[in-house]
Amino acid sequence: MNTSMRHLANWSILGLTLTFLIGPFLIIILAGASDTEYLAFPPQGLTFKWYLKVFTVESFRASFLLSMALAVFGTLAALLLGVPAAYALNRYDLPMAETVRTIVAAPIIVPGIIVGLALLRYMVVPTGVTVTLALFMAHTALVLPYAVRVVSSSMTNLRADMEEAAVLLGCTRLQAFTKVVLPNIRGGVLAAFILGFVTSFNQVPVSLFLSGPGVRTLPIDMLAYMEITFDPSVAALSALLAFMSLAIVFTAERLLGFSRYV
Amino acid sequence: MSDAFVQLSDLTLSYGKSVAVPNLDLSIREGELIALLGPSGCGKTTTMRAIAGLLSPTGGTITIDGRDVTRVPANKRGIGLVFQSYALFPHLMAYENVAFGLRLQKLPEAEIKQRTEEGLATVGLTGFEKRKPAEMSGGQQQRVALARSLVMRPKVLLLDEPLSNLDARLRLEMRTELQRVQKETGITMVFVTHDQAEALALADRIVLMKDGKIEQLGTPSDLYARPATAFAAEFMGFENIFKVEGAEVVSANGRLPLEARPESSILAWRPDAVTVGSGPHEGRVAACSFAGAHREYVIDSALGPIKADAAIALPEVPLGETIRFDLPLSTARGLAA
Numbered sequence A: 001m002n003t004s005m006r007h008l009a010n011w012s013i014l015g016l017t018l019t020f021l022i023g024p025f026l027i028i029i030l031a032g033a034s035d036t037e038y039l040a041f042p043p044q045g046l047t048f049k050w051y052l053k054v055f056t057v058e059s060f061r062a063s064f065l066l067s068m069a070l071a072v073f074g075t076l077a078a079l080l081l082g083v084p085a086a087y088a089l090n091r092y093d094l095p096m097a098e099t100v101r102t103i104v105a106a107p108i109i110v111p112g113i114i115v116g117l118a119l120l121r122y123m124v125v126p127t128g129v130t131v132t133l134a135l136f137m138a139h140t141a142l143v144l145p146y147a148v149r150v151v152s153s154s155m156t157n158l159r160a161d162m163e164e165a166a167v168l169l170g171c172t173r174l175q176a177f178t179k180v181v182l183p184n185i186r187g188g189v190l191a192a193f194i195l196g197f198v199t200s201f202n203q204v205p206v207s208l209f210l211s212g213p214g215v216r217t218l219p220i221d222m223l224a225y226m227e228i229t230f231d232p233s234v235a236a237l238s239a240l241l242a243f244m245s246l247a248i249v250f251t252a253e254r255l256l257g258f259s260r261y262v
Numbered sequence B: 001m002s003d004a005f006v007q008l009s010d011l012t013l014s015y016g017k018s019v020a021v022p023n024l025d026l027s028i029r030e031g032e033l034i035a036l037l038g039p040s041g042c043g044k045t046t047t048m049r050a051i052a053g054l055l056s057p058t059g060g061t062i063t064i065d066g067r068d069v070t071r072v073p074a075n076k077r078g079i080g081l082v083f084q085s086y087a088l089f090p091h092l093m094a095y096e097n098v099a100f101g102l103r104l105q106k107l108p109e110a111e112i113k114q115r116t117e118e119g120l121a122t123v124g125l126t127g128f129e130k131r132k133p134a135e136m137s138g139g140q141q142q143r144v145a146l147a148r149s150l151v152m153r154p155k156v157l158l159l160d161e162p163l164s165n166l167d168a169r170l171r172l173e174m175r176t177e178l179q180r181v182q183k184e185t186g187i188t189m190v191f192v193t194h195d196q197a198e199a200l201a202l203a204d205r206i207v208l209m210k211d212g213k214i215e216q217l218g219t220p221s222d223l224y225a226r227p228a229t230a231f232a233a234e235f236m237g238f239e240n241i242f243k244v245e246g247a248e249v250v251s252a253n254g255r256l257p258l259e260a261r262p263e264s265s266i267l268a269w270r271p272d273a274v275t276v277g278s279g280p281h282e283g284r285v286a287a288c289s290f291a292g293a294h295r296e297y298v299i300d301s302a303l304g305p306i307k308a309d310a311a312i313a314l315p316e317v318p319l320g321e322t323i324r325f326d327l328p329l330s331t332a333r334g335l336a337a
Helices: A003-031 A049-056 A058-091 A097-109 A112-127 A131-155 A160-168 A173-201 A205-209 A218-228 A233-256 B044-052 B094-104 B109-122 B138-150 B168-185 B196-202 B220-225 B230-235
Strands: B004-015 B018-029 B033-037 B059-064 B079-082 B156-160 B188-193 B205-210 B213-218 B240-245 B248-250 B255-257 B266-269 B275-290 B294-301 B304-311 B322-326 B333-335
Touching (some): A058 A097, A058 A131, A097 A131, A112 A205, A131 A173, A160 B138, B004 B044, B044 B188, B094 B138, B205 B220, B213 B220, B213 B230, B294 B322
Antiparallel strands (some): B266 B333
């Protein structure tokens, strides 16, 4: 093959890859702007009314707030469990460390459909806990693997003797952790938070089973909305959410080199 | 010993079921510079960690300045430790690293500033206050680590392999620096090393350890000139060590006669104690290297290889040629079995 043909092949592969990555994103942006009563692509006419309508749909507003709360508090709870777990797994030669790692990773290995069904069948139904609480626990569990993994990777360069040095200078073990360990894994914890937030916010299969009267996460609410109404506002909302995720990841990358940790 | 400043009595240190140091007794005087010397696994680092309080003994006591600190936690013991890896806090600049311990004591800001600046000045790092550890060389990082410990005015300063991570030039500089700091502050220092040259050059006394026990304890000149055992002799550079049978030295390879029957059961010669160029024995030159003031020969003899230094004035004997040598009783060191 001569050089120009190889160039052509390389550029074609790159072009196709980018099309598949960015194409759907462009399609929903444009579909959300279509001046029709139904979802259409290519868009016919351009309008912002569907983008504006999104903000007036009452159930979207409620489910957005629920999804936000789940993403924030679920991820915080996962970090509260995950940071100490990552610390212990890195610092100590624990018996069964591998088993613990596997169990912690389980929520991302087991298909979400099964996790959701199991939570509904064996937790919500028999114990009668509220759907909101079940959702919170499910999202915490789903984010936990990311929290442990990302925080772990930021801890590998942290040597035990740094904490011993802090102790010899007068720190308690806890102070050594807060004054020496935490500041040095700050980037990893923030990265884990962002990754966890996005994971939780976009979660569908588990949340699907954990819905109740008036309690739905945003993606599930969008599914429900589409079953009844097929106007472009769902595409508009999807585009807005994609922009929100992009903005978060972009800011994180700018502030702390997010991609180092993931 | 009544003038002991640091006293380890019947100290036993274990990891799980394996005993690393059994029943150790050691007295260290105030202001002394002590080296714990030995090969890896001899218990020297374990002993140091026990003095620091990072490892709880399974038996025995540790007394510092008249106070039993065996059960005192590491953060209340008032002991400094300069880690082999320096263990600086990467997120803090040099000034904050040094001030770290003082801040924990909630001292007034003026005193923290004064002592931190003093500490950095002591190790010659004035002007480096704003550098992060990653922006400093290994030698500078070690000085920060030293200053960080010194500003706490510890009763005892422990140093783990303080020179091993430095290149040859810095090593000499740091050695002088440590001696100067010790003289200026009068602080009691214990350092751990596997390098006999380092121990000989720095220490007031050397504790030579083997398998968790003290093999020999003495001043550098003591240990250098009068090692008591074959292990100590080997560590102090006696490279030719042979068993004695009657009036002969023997090895796995063979035997050679001595001029008389010695009293010791083991004899050892440094390379420079072997006579080269004359003498009753013959061997072949297996290796020869120029070392400035002398030539270092490896002689293939009836005993196996013998290391011998020859004065530069003697003509060089080429590889493979026959060379005469002697193992004189007058320059031999007699050792206990």
